[in-house]
Amino acid sequence: MPEQPGARSHRPAPAHTHPDDVVLLSALSALADPVRIRLIRELDSRPDWTLSCSDFDVPVGRAAKSHHFTVLRGAGLVEQRDQGPKRLNRLRREEFDARFPGLLELILREDDLG
Amino acid sequence: MPEQPGARSHRPAPAHTHPDDVVLLSALSALADPVRIRLIRELDSRPDWTLSCSDFDVPVGRAAKSHHFTVLRGAGLVEQRDQGPKRLNRLRREEFDARFPGLLELILREDDLG
DNA sequence: CGGACTGTATGATGGTCATCGAACACAGGG
């Protein structure tokens, strides 16, 4: 298996799920959370691979934030790549939209939450 | 206030919420449940106002079923009308789709759940 | 090496919610 240049690490790579392997209920459950919606929107507002987990401005601690990213990975919404001590993020726009057309756009277009 | 012909009743009319007054998070939370997805699909498979609550084939008791319909009404997904002892249902396709374009179609098109 | 930073794992806690059983309310028909 080829590795990313300079990405060899003794840290286990985060477990990802491709959107094609995500069932509808998992996607909806992942999106039905105000913190995760904020993470997705903040992620969308910046270029790919420019935000590490700690850069996000959500009112929860590190542990909860890490948990939310695990859920987002499992729902095929976010891809993560380790770079040094940081874990950079990317929103899987095309892949997720191909699996659930229009859903991500709905999340990003809305301006209110509750 | 005009009443439906033959619809006068001593029973309180169920509380409805128009999709325009539903926030994104409420809609997603209402849809992130396997029983409610089944109710919506079964409702879609038949003409409007032809299914009473007890006609739906979901593996829960009457109390839980009634609760689920309350959630669906509150999310602007279902409209209910009393007719005799029965409470007939209608899926609010157009109104809900105008508020959350593509979302209902996504629920109805999928064939798997989990 | 030893600190500073980043993220994960673990255990505990509290809240929300889906479910049930039973009681209740209403409508319609013998």
Next chain:
DNA sequence: CCCTGTGTTCGATGACCATCATACAGTCCG
């Protein structure tokens, strides 16, 4: 008027989940 069918309400229960504090594991740099 009872009886049946339909749906709601209420209280209780159990499961799930978001959160936290703490401890731990890597990575990088001086």
